[in-house]
Amino acid sequence: MPPVNVAAARALPSDTERVMQRTVTLTTHLAAPPETVRQHVGTSRLLNYITRPLIRFTPKAGQAFPEDWTPGEYKAWMWLFGLLPVGWQAIRISFPEPENATQFIRDNGYGPLIKRWDHMIEIRSDGDGTHYTDRVIIEAGLLTPLIAAFAQVFYGHRQKRWRKLVNSRFDYTA
Numbered sequence: 001m002p003p004v005n006v007a008a009a010r011a012l013p014s015d016t017e018r019v020m021q022r023t024v025t026l027t028t029h030l031a032a033p034p035e036t037v038r039q040h041v042g043t044s045r046l047l048n049y050i051t052r053p054l055i056r057f058t059p060k061a062g063q064a065f066p067e068d069w070t071p072g073e074y075k076a077w078m079w080l081f082g083l084l085p086v087g088w089q090a091i092r093i094s095f096p097e098p099e100n101a102t103q104f105i106r107d108n109g110y111g112p113l114i115k116r117w118d119h120m121i122e123i124r125s126d127g128d129g130t131h132y133t134d135r136v137i138i139e140a141g142l143l144t145p146l147i148a149a150f151a152q153v154f155y156g157h158r159q160k161r162w163r164k165l166v167n168s169r170f171d172y173t174a
Contacts, residue, residue, distance in 0.1 A: 001142040003017045006082060012122050013126075014155065015034060015056070016101055018146075020140070020141055020142065020144040020145075021116075021138065021139045021144065021146035022132075022137075022138050022144050022145065022147075022151075023135065023137050023138070024135070024136050024138065024151040024152050024155060025133065025134070025135045025136075025137070026134050026135075026152070026155045026156060026159055027131065027132065027133040028115060028128055028132050028135070028159040028163065029129055029130070029131060029132070030130040030132050030162060030163065030166050031128065031129045031163075031167070032130055032152050032166045032170075033130065034103065034123050034124060034125050034126075034130045037123050037130045037132060037166075038103050038105075038112060038123050038169075038171060039168065040165075041105050041121055041123065042068050042069050042105070043067060043068055043069065044064075044065035044066060044068075044069060045067070045172060046165075047065075047073050049161060049165060049172050050157075050161040050162055051154075051157075051158060051161075052080055052161075053069040053082055054081065054153075054157050055078055055079065055080060055086075055154065056078070056082040057076040057077070057078060057079075057089075057091075058076060058077045058079070058106065059075070059076055060075035060077055061075065069105075070091045070093065071091075071093055071094050071095060072090045072092070072093060073090050073091070073137055074090070074092075074093070075087060075088055075089070075090050075091070076089055076090075076091055085117075086113075087111055087112055087113055088111055088112070089109050089110070089111040089114065089117065090109050090110050090111060091107050091109050092106075092107060092108045092109050092110075093105070093106070093139065094106045094108065096120075097171075100124075101124055102124040103122070103123045103124070104116070104120055104121065104122055104123075105121040106120050106121070106122075107119040108118065111146075112141045113140060113143065114138065114139070114143075114147060115139045115140060115141065115170065116137060116138065116139035116140075117136060117137075117138060118138075119134065119136040119137060120133075120134075120135045120136070121133070121134060121137070122135065124169070127141055127171055129172065132159070132162065134155040134158065136151055136155070138151060142147055144172040
């Protein structure tokens with residue numbers, strides 16, 4: 001029997017890891033132009049608005065998030081309902097090239113509980129507004145089904161808050 005390359009074997013995903021990947025996709029219509037939606041998506045202010053009160057993110061390093069996201073990694077503490085600490089998550093921002101008039105913003109994040117949280121936001125014109133999609137690929141080992149169920153609720157909540165923000169003419173105090 002040939003020797004086993006242990007390092008190479010460890011680098012390959014196990015059957016459990018392959019099975020424990022889920023994709024959650026939610027789409028909504030926003031009654032605002034895609035350029036306006038894209039402008040707001042690029043801000044940390046939006047993250048704080050659309051995730052509350054379900055999740056609150058605070059910078060791990062004690063510094064403020066940048067007003068406008070730039071490509072890079074930002075580590076954040078997460079608080080369920082703004083009160084219960086649930087650990088930290090790396091937010092890794094990039095801006096993939098547009099395709100066929102669709103703009104993208106990507107957070108290819110990770111954390112101690114969630115090995116992969118690859119969130120892609122898709123923005124494109126939709127007649128009188130914007131076709132907005134959240135798509136996230138999740139890998140969290142045996143917790144993947146539970147985390148994916150939470151992601152379904154989380155992105156539904158975010159999109160509801162998005163619609164509220166658009167309907168308030170982007171009044172972040174509403």
